[in-house]
Amino acid sequence: VYNDTNKIDTIKSQSLKSIEIIRLKPEDFKNIPEMLNEGINSFKGEYFTIFSGIELLPTAYEEMVASLDKKEDMAMAYSDYFEVYPDGTKKERILRDYDGDWTERCEFGHLRVYRKSCIEEVGGWSEKYNFQYEYDLHLKLSDKYGFYHLRKPLYNYYLRLEEVEAREVGASKLYFAGKGKYGGFSYLYYSKKEEKEIEEAFKSMLKRRGIYLSHKNKEIAQDKGRGYGVTVSVIIPVYNREDYISRAIESVLNQILTDFEVICVDNGSTDRTKEIIRQYVKKDNRVRLIENYKNIIAYSFNLGIEAARGEYIAQLDSDDEYCPETLENMVKYLDSHPKCGLAISYYELMDKNGKTLKEFGIVKHLEYDRNNILRVDGAGAVRVWRKKVVDEFGRFDVENFGRYAEDYDLILKLSEKYEVGRVHKVLYRYRRHPGNTDNLLDAELKVRNKNLARRMAAKRRIEINKRIAN
Numbered sequence: 280v281y282n283d284t285n286k287i288d289t290i291k292s293q294s295l296k297s298i299e300i301i302r303l304k305p306e307d308f309k310n311i312p313e314m315l316n317e318g319i320n321s322f323k324g325e326y327f328t329i330f331s332g333i334e335l336l337p338t339a340y341e342e343m344v345a346s347l348d349k350k351e352d353m354a355m356a357y358s359d360y361f362e363v364y365p366d367g368t369k370k371e372r373i374l375r376d377y378d379g380d381w382t383e384r385c386e387f388g389h390l391r392v393y394r395k396s397c398i399e400e401v402g403g404w405s406e407k408y409n410f411q412y413e414y415d416l417h418l419k420l421s422d423k424y425g426f427y428h429l430r431k432p433l434y435n436y437y438l439r440l441e442e443v444e445a446r447e448v449g450a451s452k453l454y455f456a457g458k459g460k461y462g463g464f465s466y467l468y469y470s471k472k473e474e475k476e477i478e479e480a481f482k483s484m485l486k487r488r489g490i491y492l493s494h495k496n497k498e499i500a501q502d503k504g505r506g507y508g509v510t511v512s513v514i515i516p517v518y519n520r521e522d523y524i525s526r527a528i529e530s531v532l533n534q535i536l537t538d539f540e541v542i543c544v545d546n547g548s549t550d551r552t553k554e555i556i557r558q559y560v561k562k563d564n565r566v567r568l569i570e571n572y573k574n575i576i577a578y579s580f581n582l583g584i585e586a587a588r589g590e591y592i593a594q595l596d597s598d599d600e601y602c603p604e605t606l607e608n609m610v611k612y613l614d615s616h617p618k619c620g621l622a623i624s625y626y627e628l629m630d631k632n633g634k635t636l637k638e639f640g641i642v643k644h645l646e647y648d649r650n651n652i653l654r655v656d657g658a659g660a661v662r663v664w665r666k667k668v669v670d671e672f673g674r675f676d677v678e679n680f681g682r683y684a685e686d687y688d689l690i691l692k693l694s695e696k697y698e699v700g701r702v703h704k705v706l707y708r709y710r711r712h713p714g715n716t717d718n719l720l721d722a723e724l725k726v727r728n729k730n731l732a733r734r735m736a737a738k739r740r741i742e743i744n745k746r747i748a749n
Contacts, residue, residue: 312404354397354424508588516579517597577685620668620697624706631712
């Protein structure tokens with residue numbers, strides 16, 4: 280099924296000769312899903328694909344169909360491909376094997392061959408969606424079937440100049456490469472209509488699978504008389520941040536609220552980081568240094584929590600900064616919202632020199648709720664936790680999320696039992712620079728850990744719902 284006449288000859292030159300071509304025009308239908316449903320009802324073949332003007336390699340369809348012939352539990356096949364830049368440069372784009380990723384950011388490329396019977400089984404494309412009809416279809420298909428990845432390039436995709444420019448923004452200015460105009464931050468900038476459709480499709484899937492939570496969260500037993508040494512313990516894990524650690528510490532020392540401690544957990548730095556921290560330790564007895572030679576972020580946080588004397592635990596990355604009123608506002612919120620185990624504020628982005636990146640606006644994470652958090656990549660910053668709640672959940676999971684997604688995993692756990700509150704103010708400054716963890720960590724590790732946290736949460740939530748039902 281196609282509308283784009285560009286490169287249509289690549290279909291006619293395919294080695295697979297048993298191909299039926301149907302031309303449909305979007306203007307003849309109320310929306311694209313209605314057009315696609317007409318397409319699938321109009322043809323007699325076993326497999327179905329949407330042609331989008333890519334340049335197929337001669338054996339593309341033959342290999343896709345052969346893979347589905349052998350894999351009856353697969354509803355769709357997709358492959359790697361070549362990206363062709365406006366200057367003629369050609370690069371292979373290697374996609375991930377499908378592992379159950381249920382986010383709309385899961386990439387299947389520009390050529391997908393579907394098994395017709397599977398699409399019919401789930402009722403085709405939902406015509407109530409104008410933007411996220413394919414995402415909704417993929418979720419419905421994945422309730423029962425898998426998606427097969429052919430690990431070889433089978434077509435050329437010609438990048439438009441605006442696509443290249445958008446990638447450069449994500450990779451070079453935000454230092455967080457990824458799909459979309461703003462790289463790994465793109466999901467924060469959907470239009471309201473897009474976000475609404477994505478959430479509706481996603482939450483429908485959660486309900487079908489028994490994962491959706493609707494129960495009332497529990498109260499938190501108050502322990503104001505427990506005798507905490509300070510109100511807030513700010514924990515800063517750090518490794519080789521001699522350029523930024525002073526700014527991070529100074530941003531805490533300049534707080535309006537003064538009843539805090541700063542616990543810097545150094546993970547074996549080889550530059551001047553420890554020397555700089557020791558200077559602060561000498562000047563201000565609220566600053567402490569823990570030397571740790573395991574450069575594992577979750578382990579570092581746990582060391583800081585173990586040493587913490589505060590009622591609340593506040594996180595601060597070693598290259599980021601607080602605003603002067605951060606702790607005052609966060610403590611005031613948690614003190615007045617006893618049902619919340621965690622409070623999170625808005626944040627803004629800044630460059631390596633501390634200049635606010637105003638074009639990206641204020642990051643609010645208003646898409647957060649305890650169900651939608653299973654789809655998005657985070658809940659925002661600054662994060663301030665009740666220490667007793669962090670202890671209740673066993674702190675950060677070093678075994679599964681030692682190097683990434685440790686905080687995401689704990690937010691998922693906490694939200695299943697207690698409330699997560701939102702402070703509607705910018706109280707955190709998130710620095711983007713070449714040395715960002717998001718920029719340096721292996722992309723596969725990041726996706727794998729986030730998806731693992733989601734799968735583990737799904738199992739817990741299914742059990743929660745079963746217990747409530749009984």
